[in-house]
Amino acid sequence: MTEPCEPGSWTPDIQTVAHANITRFMDWLRDEGRGDYADYTELWEASVSDIGWFWESIWQFFDVQATTPAATPLGKRQMPGAQWFPGATLNYVDQIFRHASADRPALVAAGEDGATEWPWQRLRAETAAFAAYLRNVGVQPGDRVVGYLPNIGEAVVAFLGAAAVGATWAVCNPDLAVDGVVSRLAQLEPTVLVAADGSVYGGKRRDKRPELAEIRAQLPTLKATVLVPRIGLEVADATSWAHAIGIGVAPSAELSTTPVPFDHPLWVLFSSGTTGAPKGIVHGHGGVLLEHLKYLGLHVDLKPEDRFLWQSTTSWMMWNFLVGGLLVGATIVLYDGSPTYPQTDSLWKVAADHRVTVLGAGAGYFLACAKEELHPGIPAKGGHSLEALRAVGSTGSPLPALGFQWIQEGVGRPIPVQSCSGGTDVVTAFVGGCPIVPVVSGELSCLSLGAAIESRTEDGRDVIGAAGELVLTEPMPSMPVFFWNDPDGTRYREAYFDKYPGVWCHGDWITITDRGSVVVHGRSDATLNRGGVRMGSVEIYNAVERMPDVQDCLVVGVEQPDGGYWMPLFVALADGGTDVDDALKDRIVAAIRTHASPRHVPDAIIAVPGIPRTMTGKRLEVPIKRILLGAEPSAVVSSSAVDRPELLAEFSEYSRT
Numbered sequence: 001m002t003e004p005c006e007p008g009s010w011t012p013d014i015q016t017v018a019h020a021n022i023t024r025f026m027d028w029l030r031d032e033g034r035g036d037y038a039d040y041t042e043l044w045e046a047s048v049s050d051i052g053w054f055w056e057s058i059w060q061f062f063d064v065q066a067t068t069p070a071a072t073p074l075g076k077r078q079m080p081g082a083q084w085f086p087g088a089t090l091n092y093v094d095q096i097f098r099h100a101s102a103d104r105p106a107l108v109a110a111g112e113d114g115a116t117e118w119p120w121q122r123l124r125a126e127t128a129a130f131a132a133y134l135r136n137v138g139v140q141p142g143d144r145v146v147g148y149l150p151n152i153g154e155a156v157v158a159f160l161g162a163a164a165v166g167a168t169w170a171v172c173n174p175d176l177a178v179d180g181v182v183s184r185l186a187q188l189e190p191t192v193l194v195a196a197d198g199s200v201y202g203g204k205r206r207d208k209r210p211e212l213a214e215i216r217a218q219l220p221t222l223k224a225t226v227l228v229p230r231i232g233l234e235v236a237d238a239t240s241w242a243h244a245i246g247i248g249v250a251p252s253a254e255l256s257t258t259p260v261p262f263d264h265p266l267w268v269l270f271s272s273g274t275t276g277a278p279k280g281i282v283h284g285h286g287g288v289l290l291e292h293l294k295y296l297g298l299h300v301d302l303k304p305e306d307r308f309l310w311q312s313t314t315s316w317m318m319w320n321f322l323v324g325g326l327l328v329g330a331t332i333v334l335y336d337g338s339p340t341y342p343q344t345d346s347l348w349k350v351a352a353d354h355r356v357t358v359l360g361a362g363a364g365y366f367l368a369c370a371k372e373e374l375h376p377g378i379p380a381k382g383g384h385s386l387e388a389l390r391a392v393g394s395t396g397s398p399l400p401a402l403g404f405q406w407i408q409e410g411v412g413r414p415i416p417v418q419s420c421s422g423g424t425d426v427v428t429a430f431v432g433g434c435p436i437v438p439v440v441s442g443e444l445s446c447l448s449l450g451a452a453i454e455s456r457t458e459d460g461r462d463v464i465g466a467a468g469e470l471v472l473t474e475p476m477p478s479m480p481v482f483f484w485n486d487p488d489g490t491r492y493r494e495a496y497f498d499k500y501p502g503v504w505c506h507g508d509w510i511t512i513t514d515r516g517s518v519v520v521h522g523r524s525d526a527t528l529n530r531g532g533v534r535m536g537s538v539e540i541y542n543a544v545e546r547m548p549d550v551q552d553c554l555v556v557g558v559e560q561p562d563g564g565y566w567m568p569l570f571v572a573l574a575d576g577g578t579d580v581d582d583a584l585k586d587r588i589v590a591a592i593r594t595h596a597s598p599r600h601v602p603d604a605i606i607a608v609p610g611i612p613r614t615m616t617g618k619r620l621e622v623p624i625k626r627i628l629l630g631a632e633p634s635a636v637v638s639s640s641a642v643d644r645p646e647l648l649a650e651f652s653e654y655s656r657t
Helices: 014-019 021-031 040-049 051-061 092-097 120-136 153-164 178-188 209-217 285-299 317-328 346-353 363-371 401-411 490-496 537-544 582-595 621-628 645-652
Strands: 105-111 114-119 144-148 168-172 192-196 198-201 204-207 224-228 265-270 280-284 307-310 331-336 358-362 391-395 417-419 421-423 428-432 453-456 467-472 504-512 518-523 528-530 533-535 550-555 568-573 604-607
Touching (some): 040 051, 092 120, 144 153, 153 168, 178 280, 265 317, 331 346, 346 358, 363 391, 363 401
Parallel strands (some): 192 224, 307 331, 307 358
Antiparallel strands (some): 453 467, 467 504, 528 533
């Protein structure tokens, strides 16, 4: 493998490799007679050629404790319908509390208004008490317990308590509009709702009781509502959190977990819901457990002494991923608030204050810091003390080489930048990083273990060094157990298996390099196709977003009735203006020509007040394209799924019908 040398790249040293969890895993495989692998590539190839062997090895290496053993690691292999560890019964929560220790906290609940360390003893006691409360109000395995909660410690307790009794968990962050919350949670017909009285964001304390009343009115199946006092308000007809975790219920409850089958529903995550009702994606106890042990343990390299922070709301799958840090005994650091309040580098300050060792965030956050030329890890330049930090993770959208370079410059030393890509569908990353694999600036370092990824062309060929659809040719345990309200599996099959029967097509457009790394070009359904040549929108974004004049941008390709093709670039200007003068247009065109290609230069550059995104920060390329083709905004995207729905009307002015 070629060693990277350009800015933003990184090569592991001998000590890093020697102390990595994945090195210990490879040593264990050799000692157990399960194979001797010279490097990551050999291990990956083995992991996807015999998936039953690989996932059984993960089970054994991490010493997963089952109440009832599995008859075999893999019963049925086909997709969809793979059957993992048939006969096994277990509970996700048991793996969490095996790591309890008085030497370190389980979590740090940080926010704009302060921080609290939660010892393992507190997390266990509150989880035990909340599980006892749920049983006391009649919650049974398979019932749904839902949350309307920000990223606070009580959200973790509510999830773990629900999982302990075998109930299925789902949660929405309070920044989601009432319609968005109801369109998600009402599908589940929940039994118990756990809700915060308010939120703290951007320096403001927001009373959420009016929204909570609307939500409760539209959830007729509720037997109980539990109120978490985020800002100290009261709701007369709700059970207080203090009561639910022990006062008068089970003040000294022992943690009791209910063994459930491997594929028993653990939680429901939701698609963005940009078109139609959000899809409820159901994951099982065992699949999530094994996948997060693998990715967090071997790829992120989390150890018990680590402090792990990934900036997220509870509505984003990265919150579930963050909570998974407890599975390997790490201390997770929750952050409830704006990562840019009161300054853009506020998230870095949280990382410094709590000695975070692995920090993750959306690519957009790092690019915002880069645009301001911040130095968050250099105290002499106004930054903070980040000496504990050993790795940075990025997701949500592809991180360009500029982002890799800025992170190392901003931190003030070489550090691995692990960009990763996966999805809510599997609540993990298909491609990402690994502590024994070099990082090449602008690329995702490797295909994840156990993920049989290929890049497939339109005519079905698997290619290296050329762009194609991201497909999986073998099942993974964390693939959805099913979609909610999809009794015959039709929506599930249509979502992933229509294009290539028996092969999972994820909808990303990627290139796998001859090094085994990956370049993500964007969503395949939003791929630009000019003159028969497919291009990734990401290349344009990477070129334009580095410009200080541009705050945000979006490009789409629109087929014309006469057979032509119109490719406009919409830009939100940093100064809030609504006019792109000729000088700025020339600079944008020059940047795209230089950093992408002449073919990427748009047909028009149009200023708009802002670029709408999903609630998890993704650009609305496909809905905007449909609006430009003449569709009404309300017909192509749900306003509850958009951060600034009022911006959608701006694009109707440019309809090309």
